[in-house]
Amino acid sequence: MSHVTERGGVADELGLMIRLLPNQVVVGVIGEVDMATAPDLGCLLGALVDRGHTDVVLDLANLDFLDSFGLQMIDDTAARLCPSGGVLRIRSPTARTRWLLDVSEVSGLVEFEPSDPDLVPLGSEQQAGDNAPIVSAAAAEATVEGGWVAAMPGGHDVVDAALELVTALAQATVGGADGASVSLARRGRIGTVAATDDTVAQMDRDQYATGQGPCLAAAGEGHWFHVESVADEARWPDFVPRARARGIGSILSTPLMAAAGRSVGALNIYSRTERAFGLPEQELAALFATQAARIVASADVAAAQASRLQAALGGRELIAQAQGVVMARQGVSAEVAYATLLRSARQAHIRLRRQATEITASTQRKLPLTGSEP
Amino acid sequence: MSRHLEVLEQGRLDVGLSLGELWFRYFELGGMSTALEVEAYLYGALIPTPHDGDVIAAALNERFAELGGDHPIPYSDDQ
Numbered sequence: 001m002s003h004v005t006e007r008g009g010v011a012d013e014l015g016l017m018i019r020l021l022p023n024q025v026v027v028g029v030i031g032e033v034d035m036a037t038a039p040d041l042g043c044l045l046g047a048l049v050d051r052g053h054t055d056v057v058l059d060l061a062n063l064d065f066l067d068s069f070g071l072q073m074i075d076d077t078a079a080r081l082c083p084s085g086g087v088l089r090i091r092s093p094t095a096r097t098r099w100l101l102d103v104s105e106v107s108g109l110v111e112f113e114p115s116d117p118d119l120v121p122l123g124s125e126q127q128a129g130d131n132a133p134i135v136s137a138a139a140a141e142a143t144v145e146g147g148w149v150a151a152m153p154g155g156h157d158v159v160d161a162a163l164e165l166v167t168a169l170a171q172a173t174v175g176g177a178d179g180a181s182v183s184l185a186r187r188g189r190i191g192t193v194a195a196t197d198d199t200v201a202q203m204d205r206d207q208y209a210t211g212q213g214p215c216l217a218a219a220g221e222g223h224w225f226h227v228e229s230v231a232d233e234a235r236w237p238d239f240v241p242r243a244r245a246r247g248i249g250s251i252l253s254t255p256l257m258a259a260a261g262r263s264v265g266a267l268n269i270y271s272r273t274e275r276a277f278g279l280p281e282q283e284l285a286a287l288f289a290t291q292a293a294r295i296v297a298s299a300d301v302a303a304a305q306a307s308r309l310q311a312a313l314g315g316r317e318l319i320a321q322a323q324g325v326v327m328a329r330q331g332v333s334a335e336v337a338y339a340t341l342l343r344s345a346r347q348a349h350i351r352l353r354r355q356a357t358e359i360t361a362s363t364q365r366k367l368p369l370t371g372s373e374p
Numbered sequence: 375m376s377r378h379l380e381v382l383e384q385g386r387l388d389v390g391l392s393l394g395e396l397w398f399r400y401f402e403l404g405g406m407s408t409a410l411e412v413e414a415y416l417y418g419a420l421i422p423t424p425h426d427g428d429v430i431a432a433a434l435n436e437r438f439a440e441l442g443g444d445h446p447i448p449y450s451d452d453q
Binding site for chain 1: 398401402403404423424425428429432435436439445449450451
């Protein structure tokens with residue numbers, strides 16, 4: 001792995017779509033690949049090569065910008081695939097991207113192919129508006145190393161399903177990973193919302209039960225915690241023996257950062273091997289944690305919008321009911337009744353909604369309609 | 375209707391509501407037009423019914439009241 005960023009995270013301008021097929025992995029790139037983001041993408045591609053993938057497709061249909069760092073990264077990846085007889089395929093490049101690859105002579109190392117309509121988005125993408133809820137990841141499916149991993153519809157929260165996809169991809173792409181999970185703080189309680197298997201889920205529960213461990217530390221303090229060797233670990237004395245008993249060798253917990261630097265949970269990657277995770281794996285974990293945090297953030301925005309919409313519909317209904325009361329009492333049209341309500345609310349210096357509530361309630365008390373007699 | 379539609383757009387700028395936010399408040403008060411139509415009313419590209427204009431005025435007046443003001447935007451039957 002030649003590139004490790006100092007930031008330890010992925011820039012906002014880069015979105016990724018990943019599909020793991022039995023004999024091929026497709027990485028869709030959305031946004032900009034430049035000095036800031038090329039190392040992140042290079043890290044992901046490097047990890048895929050390290051995991052033995054020899055057929056790697058880079059889908060550039062949604063690439064907005066590619067600079068010399070991006071070209072160098074593509075060149076490096078193609079070169080790394082060569083010794084194993086692998087190939088880097090460039091799918092659906094724009095004319096400009098194709099031209100860039102040609103003039104920089106990168107095109108000699110790669111193969112080109114037309115577009116793939118089935119690529120599945122992972123997490124929040126740039127084409128969506130700032131507040132648009134991202135639910136497309138929930139419909140995502142991926143075959144991970146021959147096994148079928150699908151976001152499960154029905155009875156499963158959309159977000160949890162998307163997060164399960166992230167854990168599956170993290171397990172499949174982070175070298176040495178035997179399992180992964182996402183822990184989230186919801187309503188003040190932390191819990192596991194996605195886990196690749198029972199051992200992993202149990203490891204998380206051990207941490208919640210003892211109130212200790214790298215997952216809780218990462219979620220609580222907002223930076224990553226790495227247990228290089230469970231055998232040698234001196235922190236978290238109540239939790240660590242349980243991890244050892246379950247045959248875990250190393251743990252890497254990366255916080256999920258929401259807006260304003262607030263941590264909302266952690267992505268936990270477990271290995272049965274001691275010292276399984278180096279800097280490239282930490283970088284890759286940060287990339288998946290970023291994707292997971294984006295999914296959570298999108299869901300929070302969607303939830304806030306949904307509850308506001310619900311409140312608005314309630315308000316509309318109240319006003320409509322009061323309109324009906326005035327129409328019946330005064331024998332006027334809906335619009336005249338509305339104007340009557342507006343005038344009486346203004347006179348009473350209250351909101352229209354409150355005026356409507358009082359008028360509707362007055363039908364129960366048989367009180368006259370204030371301020372609205374003709 | 376004698377109301378000048380510029381009053382609505384000026385009111386919106388005075389209380390600092392985005393078009394989207396104004397539309398949502400208008401919708402909360404029972405408005406039936408789309409956000410695009412409301413935008414067209416404010417810019418004079420479409421003429422709202424007196425009732426629709428009143429709902430927009432009410433949304434603005436409630437915002438003025440939140441900011442400690444009165445109800446400066448007139449309704450269609452005020453004169």
